[in-house]
Amino acid sequence: MARLDRAAVLNGAWAYIEIHGVDALTMRKLAASLGVNHGTLYWHVENKHALIDALADDLLAGVADDPHSNAVGMERLAELAHRLRAALLSHRDGARILAGTFVRESHTLAFGEAAIGAARSAAVPERDAVLLAFSVQYYVTGFAIEEQAAQQLEYAPKRTDIDETRFPLVKAGLDTLRNTAHDKQFDYGLRRLLRT
Amino acid sequence: MARLDRAAVLNGAWAYIEIHGVDALTMRKLAASLGVNHGTLYWHVENKHALIDALADDLLAGVADDPHSNAVGMERLAELAHRLRAALLSHRDGARILAGTFVRESHTLAFGEAAIGAARSAAVPERDAVLLAFSVQYYVTGFAIEEQAAQQLEYAPKRTDIDETRFPLVKAGLDTLRNTAHDKQFDYGLRRLLRT
DNA sequence: ACCTGAACACCGTTCAAGT
């Protein structure tokens, strides 16, 4: 049994979340899954909240880190948005984990830095670059949260049907969405946001 | 002591959240704040999860319900976006409460119905109306989550300063944002989204 | 430096029993 370290705890947490979801994540259950007494975790991580914060920042590791991209301006911003979405979706409950905590760790900041940089090189008035970069981030986060929430519902088929007479547009709209790839939906709003 | 009912439990929950935040909300603490044994709550509400779901839908009560509005198309959609944001901000942790649960209750659906209706009357190709309405919703949710997270930080001044040499754009950007009213920031992205 | 064991002060949920 290799000795535990902080990275192993984070990986164990991700593994647990993949199977049971964040809501079921417990220091005691996590410790058990790592074959360790639960008190031990507190040697590697300050407390549960700090663990979740670390997971949130972990999610963004490498998102802004693609030196071989040669996209610029709006193209680069779109690329970053896609990479951000992919990162949030790469782990179960990822979007909720990031949204729930106000992270200011290095990976999160590195993403912000790249996004603002891209926005500044775009055609918008330069003083709006920050606003644009953040708007993109809001959109991506909101989108990914809904996307993962919907995913969850598919597994737990509590199909509460929508009243067609009271909400005909929603009813028909959801059918439309079901037949539209998530990528297309994502791109639709993203393009509107980035259009010059 | 008036008898308890479901509405009183919801109101009590909001009152508790206003003071202590959702994370501190506990069935036992809530019961205590209502002057009642904690087992009692389960007579009025199925369980804690259902209570949170109810709070989420409660948040959207009346958002789509403004019969005297005479805005149409994009104007109407912008109006709904503003009303949604206001609703999310009207209670502490509101945005996180809504985002955390996949609600399909009546108020939530009523908002969707109004938003899609507005989008359909706008100049966009009608088959994109659903995409547009949802994009707006994603943006508003993402925005409000960050907005409330930032608010929280102001109260708890754990000002972890940002490394200016590594993240100069973020550092300068946050200063810009601090001097820009939240409403302006919100409108910036919203306009980009709704621009025809 | 890392881990165990045990303790402390909490949780959500259920359910007989009261009124």
Next chain:
DNA sequence: ACCTGAACACCGTTCAAGT
């Protein structure tokens, strides 16, 4: 119909003590 009291199976966190 609504509420109490008590129980059950859990939590997160701390900390002496071990190695």
